[in-house]
Amino acid sequence: MSHHGVGPRAVMRSAAFLTAGVLAVSSLAACSEDDPDTRPLAGQDIAPADRDRIADGGTVRWAVDTVPETLNTFQSDADATTSRVAGAVLPSMYRLDERGRPERNADYLESAKIVEREPQQVVLYKLNQQAVWSDGREIGAADFAAQWRALSGKDTAYWTARNAGYERIEKIERGDSDLEVRITFRKPYADWQSLFSPLYPKDVMGTPNTFNDGARRKLKVTAGPFAIDKINRKAREVRLKRNPRWWGHKPKLSELVLRAVPRDKRAAALAAGRLDLAEIDPSAARRITTAAGGKGSAGAPLAHGPDAALTPAQALRSWAIANGSDKGAADEETTAREKRSKAIAKYNKEQSVLRRLVVRKSLEPAYTQLALNGAEGPLADERVRRAVARALDRDELARVVLQPLGLPAEPVGSHLALAGQAAYADNSGALGEQDTEEAQALLADAGWVRGGPVKKKAKQEEKAAKGAGSEASKKPDDGTYIVGAEDKSGAVYDPASDEGVGDDSKPGGHGTSTVLVPAPIAQLRTALLDQAAAQAERSEADKADEEKQEPARDGKLKDGGGPGAYAPKGTAAPAGAAARPLAKDGKALSLRFVLPSGPGTEPLRAVGERIARMLDRIGVRTEISKVSDASYFKDHIASGQYDLALYSWPASAFPATDARPIYAKPVPAADGSLNVEQNYTRVGTDQVDQLFDQAVAELDESESRSLVRKADARIWAAAGSIPLYQRPQLVAARPNLVNAGAFGFETPVYEDMGYLKKGVKRVS
Template sequence: MSHVGVGPRAVMRSAAFLTAGVLAVPALAGCTSEDPAGKPLAEQDVAAADRARIADGGTLRWAVDSVPDTLNAFQSDADATTTRVAQAVLPSMYRMDETGSPVRNPDYLESAEVVDTEPKQVVVYKLNQQAVWSDGREIGAADFAAQWRALSGKDSAYWTARNAGYDRIQKIERGANDLEVKVTFSRPYADWKALFSPLYPKDVMGTPDAFNDGARRSLEVTAGPFAVKKVDTKSDQVVLTGNPRWWGEPAKLDKIVLRAVPRDERVSELVAGELDLAEIDPETADEVTLAGAPRDPATGTPLMGPEGSPAPGPQGRSAAEALRSWAVANGSDEDAAEEEILAREERREAAAKERRRQKALSGFEVRKSLEAAYTQLALNGSDGPLADERVRRAVARALDREKLAEAVLKPLGLPAEPVGSHLALSGQPAYADGSGALGQQNAKEARALLADAGWESGGPVKKADEGEKAAGAEKDEKGDKDEKKSDGDDGTYIVGEDNKNGGSGDGGNDDAKDDAKDGADRESGEKLSSGKNTAQGGAPGAYAPKGTAAPAGSVTAPLAKDGKALTLRFVLPSGPGSEALRTVADRITDMLKEIGIGTEITKVPDESYFKDHIAAGEYDLALYSWPASAFPATDARPIYAKPVPAADGSLNVAQNYTRVGTDQVDQLFDRAMTTLDQKEARDLLRKADSRIWAAAGSIPLYQRPQLTVARENLANAGAFGFETPVYEDMGYLKKGAQGSRPSAPAGTSASSSPSSSSGS
């Protein structure tokens, strides 16, 4: 299970299972002469090969998570497979490069530039003169205009999921000739390169009926190296075939079959020879790596196991065990001998089956990189203890993000660096580490923040009535256990409520005042003080003032306030592929326990995790992922915008599922969205990110690992990293040809501990 959205520039930046502070920002790295963006932490791993080395023809059978409900990427139920199809069959004016930046796609676009800014911003697109739809019609202004009208938000008959950017267009006209499209904006729009990628034909965008229903199960008119042959819900697959009217480099493959295969069934499908390419979990990666390891010529067993560990002996038994088995089978005890002979036969059959399995997997290899997405810890600031900014900041400062990143990435041989930005990833132009606005991990200061918020270590806790027990959790009445699972099946258990009084605690927090200087001014002009918490997310005393007593007692003593223990609801998915999330959650739980915060962990089905818990706000803590975007001013704004009351009295949170935001961050996003100066836009985004860090509504942890298994002779496909796949270049190497792969650092391996997951 991936718990990440459909990817950059799809319907909207989506977290599927893919804040602004009131403190001022310290000096930004972006203002120095050294570029803080850095480089991508990992390169893509696709077995790159020149087209001349790739044979013509063949079918690529590619495992995906689902057959999409719609092929219209601008509808709310579009998913990652919708994006895969759109990339292969539709025009995109811009695509992502190896740094996650937009680059012009020459197959469709000869040039695009801002030709005027006063009185209006005007962009002129010059299209590739060979670019045509599959029905022979030229791609032109009529298609651009139809997409603008459908996505502008002016006609509610169109069931669109987003209109960002399109709502800023004033008009679209034919330029100097049929190959020019002139777009005039009513308001300046910095992210204009985000528009018209993908571009649908006017046949799809021209009327509400065509938009809403016409492109859900078929795309009759396309303009990519591939076309949609059929969407088969019975066999759970989408079949793409070559587009005969494609004017670019011809597709090497005859066919791409995108087939929905559950992640826990993919290794069996690989063994059966039914797949050529699939994202996998670390356990499958281990098995594929082991299958390709050198073997003992006599026994056929691998000489070395994963991570260089000694391989098991014949049939998984040591030499001493094998000798004992022979002795029993040939001994005088006939009953024991008969039983052992049967057991030996069963082991031989199992070993033969395992050899066949390993032989089938030996034709595959693991390709790995870091995905263009990051996993975060979300803190719901709408109500409960986390409505107090001081408690959110205490939680954030209790986390050792480096250790959390290492727990997931180090066993995979991938760079284990924590993510420093909410808005970009290392290597992207907008990236800068803004975590300094929050402060480094510091348990002492975290406890001081909690003390300032009124949470006392070892304080009295009222005994809850039976009806008040949360989600069926059976808590220990004596409070002498750190962790107790419920007797029910809801997966809920309590961690950290032991109600023990300890010895003396840390003293006053002398460093908190220095951190307050780094945190800076509050949004409404409030100064840091030791006053009471008066408003959600905007209370004075976000840092405990100098002299505030730290919690008394040992570091693991639970905290309480008004007779209620400080226990946070931690919701996690329970499905296959979520092992890494659960491992990270366990480590976060331990870190929070060190400062006296208990957690109530509830594991829920994958299908209800996001809709019923994250989006509904039924959680305190949760782990999910966001995809990186080449256009953070547009795509990240709804994630961090301040929730506003809707007409019916409810709270409109857009995509801000932590419910934490401020006017100041909204203003920074709006300014970044309207400036055409790229450096100024980057600086504004970095300031916004620092304020998001300061509010501690969400804590970026690590860039998601991407593990893919591919046939050894499959080229230009695998772990794509930031880059948009080039579908026409995918194919199988000619006999004797070799692909080129980036060399892995010494000592790295695709193996993993059982608790890590490529889908975290």
């Protein structure tokens, strides 16, 4: 799963998650329609419209991250675009509605149910008699059997990324007719509905060669509302056209173009008319909102554009240099001003187009988590991991990301499901809420002492790191720095205040309420004089604070400055020891916190830096390392080169199957290495593994859900990863484009997407 805005988000999603996009058929049957726990936190936002209001024809250019390297979703390099293509051109037995509830896809399946439980589980599929492949052949048992053989794991000539579930099948047979498929399981399998979605034709699955190579760049035979027309890698797009053999509702669109556009380039592509539908990051969403006349939370337009960061002082200085006596400097500054003017003109032109778009928003069926690497170092101790977890204010972190976007700001309570899914239950109580004192007690119990002795070598290293961290912390830039390191004046750089996700009072926050624009020179001079006077007043106040202890309005002492800053002269500073790092065995407690540095990752970094500040309060120092998006996951998360990290997982429709490799206890491999599967925190227990094994074999749906929830509670208690918040889903769209946008849990219905007929009232 992905982390915010980072390009290779598909790398973080297992093939299992990419291909298993449905829930169990009756998994929500026991839930009340009015039970709030069965509803997603945010509904979908797709501008729904009946088919009779939609025009026939048209093209939608839909932004994707990549042109897929393979069209086979069961291969290791399949990505999100692979799955999107498969959803439009291949059969899926079930789809999800907007509340995450599974519904039978009647275009392919008339019914499917367990017909025998003893001595073996048997499932009977009855297929739609109109369902045919694009070559005219009926979809049937031969296709199911070929896919089972390819994915069963028995034939290693097939380069498969997973075989979960398929290895439990004993045989597949034709039923009483060609439209019946009878599947007998060797072991009971609760998640049987996850299989055969998507379903590939036997032409693909029949031999290792066709599976490994034949389906990578083309699919000769398909069976969806759309078919693949052309894959143009130079133009970075996949063109889908109507399938002439489609037996269901005729697609409203004549063409669907999946165009690969980097996320930080999508606003410009939308403005240039190259896209009609695009998932975007919060900054692009704010651009569109601003262009349309949207206001910040304080009622003023949001600050954007090439001149948004230009302060009055900078504008005055630029004017002065450009009109000064130093000809060389004046020419250089004039060139820079002309370049900025062109950028502003281009930006304003784009805004005039973006104002005609809308932003549709929901919550993505995925969550962001804090991962704690328990393989070695301080976090190998469960008490330290639990202390880190207990230091986090998850409510604050959810608010800071989601509240400025107008989305429900509630922390996620489960590793294995999200609100709206049948298996969801808030099991965070197994770990406990934010509690600074309890976190400190856990650290003390683990032997980490505040102000404890640190070996001389460690002291020297710490001093050097502290000095480097101080410089880095004063200048937010890529690299490594220590959050909370003080400079000589006692000032502490607060990274979150600069990137301030959702802080309306700070420039750069989601809700920034002031637009900084060049003002007349006289006003600029006045502003600079006022600024200087205010600074002088603050300096005088600082001097006065050194002479006395100043109470806050609530009677408590103010925070700030160095330890004992407000104590009377001659008084020992009781906070002196508290200012020193926690130490054990001569080593200070410091954790490497890895964060991405690419475009669009500013919100994630701001969350990381807020977390670092929370940990600093309990004495845990963090060395923040900002690394490139390209290496973030592969070189750091997957390889275990981190202590703390932020990344995301999608919510699985079948957690007993799909989540097990994420939380399975690592085991030694034959070559002496550690086999972690997808458990990149390296934290697991035998008990969690046993609960997953029991849940996946339990055919009673209620009991299987109960076992999944118990597993989740154990995962919380182990504190290897801490779910934080559900990811926002922001989609820019043409206002007359309907049945498309922020889908939330819903599986897109490709044949119903299209543009409103002329004269039909636009859906808001």
